[in-house]
Amino acid sequence: MIQYNEFFREKFLFNTIPKNQIKYISQLKQKKNRTEEKKFLVEGEKNVIALYHNTRYIIETLIIHPSFLAKHKKIIQSLSIKKIWLGDAVVLSRLGHLTTNYQIIAVVKMPIVEKLIIPKNSCTLVLDNIQDPGNLGTILRTACWYGIQTVICSKNTVELYNPKVIQASMGAIAQLSVHYVHLSNFFTQHNTLPILGACPQGTPLTTIDLPDSFFLVIGNESHGIHPEHIPYIHQKIAIPKYGIGNSLNAGIATAVICHHWRIKQTPLI
Amino acid sequence: MIQYNEFFREKFLFNTIPKNQIKYISQLKQKKNRTEEKKFLVEGEKNVIALYHNTRYIIETLIIHPSFLAKHKKIIQSLSIKKIWLGDAVVLSRLGHLTTNYQIIAVVKMPIVEKLIIPKNSCTLVLDNIQDPGNLGTILRTACWYGIQTVICSKNTVELYNPKVIQASMGAIAQLSVHYVHLSNFFTQHNTLPILGACPQGTPLTTIDLPDSFFLVIGNESHGIHPEHIPYIHQKIAIPKYGIGNSLNAGIATAVICHHWRIKQTPLI
Numbered sequence: 001m002i003q004y005n006e007f008f009r010e011k012f013l014f015n016t017i018p019k020n021q022i023k024y025i026s027q028l029k030q031k032k033n034r035t036e037e038k039k040f041l042v043e044g045e046k047n048v049i050a051l052y053h054n055t056r057y058i059i060e061t062l063i064i065h066p067s068f069l070a071k072h073k074k075i076i077q078s079l080s081i082k083k084i085w086l087g088d089a090v091v092l093s094r095l096g097h098l099t100t101n102y103q104i105i106a107v108v109k110m111p112i113v114e115k116l117i118i119p120k121n122s123c124t125l126v127l128d129n130i131q132d133p134g135n136l137g138t139i140l141r142t143a144c145w146y147g148i149q150t151v152i153c154s155k156n157t158v159e160l161y162n163p164k165v166i167q168a169s170m171g172a173i174a175q176l177s178v179h180y181v182h183l184s185n186f187f188t189q190h191n192t193l194p195i196l197g198a199c200p201q202g203t204p205l206t207t208i209d210l211p212d213s214f215f216l217v218i219g220n221e222s223h224g225i226h227p228e229h230i231p232y233i234h235q236k237i238a239i240p241k242y243g244i245g246n247s248l249n250a251g252i253a254t255a256v257i258c259h260h261w262r263i264k265q266t267p268l269i
Numbered sequence: 270m271i272q273y274n275e276f277f278r279e280k281f282l283f284n285t286i287p288k289n290q291i292k293y294i295s296q297l298k299q300k301k302n303r304t305e306e307k308k309f310l311v312e313g314e315k316n317v318i319a320l321y322h323n324t325r326y327i328i329e330t331l332i333i334h335p336s337f338l339a340k341h342k343k344i345i346q347s348l349s350i351k352k353i354w355l356g357d358a359v360v361l362s363r364l365g366h367l368t369t370n371y372q373i374i375a376v377v378k379m380p381i382v383e384k385l386i387i388p389k390n391s392c393t394l395v396l397d398n399i400q401d402p403g404n405l406g407t408i409l410r411t412a413c414w415y416g417i418q419t420v421i422c423s424k425n426t427v428e429l430y431n432p433k434v435i436q437a438s439m440g441a442i443a444q445l446s447v448h449y450v451h452l453s454n455f456f457t458q459h460n461t462l463p464i465l466g467a468c469p470q471g472t473p474l475t476t477i478d479l480p481d482s483f484f485l486v487i488g489n490e491s492h493g494i495h496p497e498h499i500p501y502i503h504q505k506i507a508i509p510k511y512g513i514g515n516s517l518n519a520g521i522a523t524a525v526i527c528h529h530w531r532i533k534q535t536p537l538i
Contacts, residue, residue: 046515141517145517170516171514245440249437255521262511
């Protein structure tokens with residue numbers, strides 16, 4: 001059994017969270033404060049560990065549940081930061097958004113945005129006004145799974161550092177290069193690769209030969225791809241429907257197209 | 270322009286919502302009250318219209334935004350119910366869960382659960398302890414798209430009538446036959462069809478020949494298929510990974526497997 005008090009006396013200055021820290025962390029729930037402070041909150045074991053392993057992300061503060069400490073003592077010991085406190089479920093649930101499985105909350109510095117590189121021989125995702133943070137997080141997690149490296153977001157897409165995006169991404173933000181751009185300008189500057197757009201009225205995915213390298217545009221949950229961006233789309237693609245429905249969830253559409261692209265490269269038996 | 274006052278005087282008794290109705294609707298946000306009253310709340314244009322067109326669902330009360338009335342006057346006129354009130358964004362946002370696009374909230378009677386029929390020549394979804402209501406809703410919407418008719422849920426899967434499930438399902442609950450069962454008993458009674466389970470350690474989906482008719486088991490978001498149910502699985506299947514990640518979102522996994530099953534029936538070009 002870990003002797004918490006001894007461990008904390010040895011390594012850290014405090015083992016109760018100062019009130020001003022609770023206040024500081026709480027205000028990072030709001031976008032304007034995150035933007036001003038250039039810091040964001042990360043919750044949950046997998047997410048925090050994914051960011052810990054990426055040198056671009058600097059963890060500044062940690063509130064950890066005793067169960068996290070018991071499981072990941074080495075990680076905690078390896079950190080040179082002073083702001084680590086033990087927190088119970090009450091504190092963690094108050095500071096975070098999760099409703100179960102409280103383990104850890106981290107305050108992380110936003111990294112400098114990397115240089116935009118469009119990878120060759122890959123699909124690059126382009127998100128046009130994705131509004132639901134859970135959807136954006138799921139899309140990033142899916143993009144990572146299918147080996148996508150770069151994700152372009154329209155300026156009106158939900159903020160990358162929204163805690164619900166981070167949560168749903170399950171660590172994917174540590175793996176991806178995500179850029180917020182003015183989409184019309186972006187399309188004008190990057191028109192050498194095919195631009196494919198997911199549209200219910202498009203050509204069925206199963207009847208076209210997906211290129212190895214392309215932009216895949218996924219539109220807003222209610223309104224699809226913005227009419228201003230439609231002229232830039234070289235090919236509209238649709239996911240074949242075998243039942244009933246008007247559309248699929250944006251994350252689902254992304255996954256099905258990515259899967260289809262990958263199995264086309266490595267055909268079915 | 271519609272003359273709201275005239276329209277309401279002619280057809281309905283009230284045009285302001287009585288306080289006791291607001292109270293009644295609000296308490297249906299809680300599961301125990303929904304279960305007691307055998308009623309649930311439906312929000313949003315598409316969801317309410319989908320249920321309106323299905324005779325199994327009886328709409329009891331409607332709070333509508335003037336914009337919904339303007340767009341769907343015929344639907345409102347066709348209803349024989351007395352409890353219809355106009356509501357502004359303040360009332361609709363207070364009674365519902367949506368954060369934008371307030372149009373309509375309906376109180377709907379829970380239908381009697383249909384006889385459980387396992388369709389031949391189809392995939393039947395089996396959900397083992399899906400906890401996130403958004404995930405369950407998205408899975409139902411996806412199931413509908415891929416022509417699945419029956420969905421089996423373990424007793425500990427999130428409630429079908431949770432407003433977030435209804436919202437994310439985008440009307441799919443009106444199309445599907447959903448049953449909550451004791452899963453071990455169910456598997457014992459229905460072992461004549463192949464039972465396939467989505468597992469990260471399974472055989473890659475791309476290397477197996479999916480049957481035309483099978484059960485597809487999707488496990489809990491954090492813990493996968495419950496160890497008690499693993500012995501009933503005839504074949505574990507995995508979604509090939511081309512990048513990085515430990516797992517995919519439960520809805521994403523469902524969609525990719527369903528897509529793969531359908532394109533296997535209608536092969537790729």
